[in-house]
Amino acid sequence: MEPSVTAPLSSLRGRKILIVDDDRLNIRILGGILKTEGYVLADASSGEAAIKAYPEIRPDLVLLDVVMPGINGFDTCRALRAEHGEDCAPIIFITAKTASDDIVEGLSAGGLDYLPKPFQAREVLARIRTHLVNRQLVEQQKSLVAQLSKANEAKNKFLGMAAHDLRNPLASIRGLAEFLRDGVVGELTADQVDLVNTIHSASQSMLVMVNELLDVATIESGELKIQVSEQNLSDLVEKSVFLANIEAAKKKTLIEFESAATPVIAHLDPAKIQQVVDNLLSNAVKYSPPGSLVRAVLTCSDSAALLAVRDQGPGIPEGERDKLFKDFGQLSTKPTAGEKSTGLGLAICRKIVDAHRGTIAAENLPEGGCEFRISLPLTT
């Protein structure tokens, strides 16, 4: 019993081998050897005939003579590889020559191996078996990758649908809670206001999470399309800072904005870049202790706009930097006032910045805190 040899044998039975040789005798000898292991055989008497018959036969392996009338084995090999690319069956040269120059030429033409004449049955079978098993593994791997990418696609589709269907009801819950809170349908007692505020903030943070999931699903499915136009980045950041300060004030944190002397004009997708800036600012507030000062600094070089956001948080823990811009890459650092995090925000930022051909980076500051920097080319 030789399990390591017999195991692949049964699954290789029925594999198709194309023998290309102008010498009928060689085909007969090889055929006799190969039939003992149950391979299915086809043959061609020239390179031209092999190239022509290949698509119909769809062999799992090709045995190819080098010296033939018409185009030789090396050129036949090149032609097959050129036409069928990565999917081309492994090609093994049959050669009486074992001069290393010929072997090298054969390998560089795209052949995987060579069989020296006269044939040794055991060697022929062993070499062919190896290449067929390799090919089988490659095929299995390919189909596995295809299955995985299909599963990933389905996951994204599901994520997108779920997030999308959750979004409207959540937005309504949030909005209706606002109507209640504002007394639009009658005055509430302090206790009632407190409850309604809880509903409001819970639905608000859930909406943020759902939006991030939806963003990731959209981006991953390759549907992130940016619509670039000339924009005043200074105004955009200023607006973000103004809105983020409303939330920051709840933690007694202040965001200061320092803009370049002249407005920074760049080609970008305003809604998407706004999302990035909002995210960096809200992160800075989220991870800085209450009462902190967050600084946003916008500058401009000849070719790029640079925005730095500096917080007073604990910085990025050693060894967790890799996770920072990855999906669900939550760090051990926690928000300082119980805020929520999906670990998706920065991954989304990176993807949006990438789509603008910009860069995003983070660095701990010597004086404490962390600086997030984005750089966006002025023109795309």
Add this chain to the structure above:
Amino acid sequence: MNFDGTILLIDDEAHIRKFVGLILKQQLGNPTILEAANGQEGIDAYQRESPDLVLLDISMPVMDGLQTLRRLKEIDPDCLVVMLTSMANRQTVEDAQVHGAVNYIRKDTPKEEIARAIAQTVATYFEADASA
């Protein structure tokens, strides 16, 4: 802002009709609000009541927003339609504009944003007439 016209709100989700209805009342003072839960009901209501403005959801069962929009425009080429959309689906929004929708509102934005878009539409199409 005071607008006392009739607004037809077509959306299959009851919570959206309630939410947007409240925004309309708060923003516009005293409009008459009619509700329909799908495109077909919306068209029936339009023919019965001839509202001044239609707010129309894009994705609905029975008859979707774009189909409904085309049908409304056949019945009344001058009908004023604002699309209600949840995702910023640019293609659908563009299709709707091609078929004559005058504006669109993202339902998943804060109510101030929805109110602003409604006020803008009403100001453009009704108050301009009044001040002219």
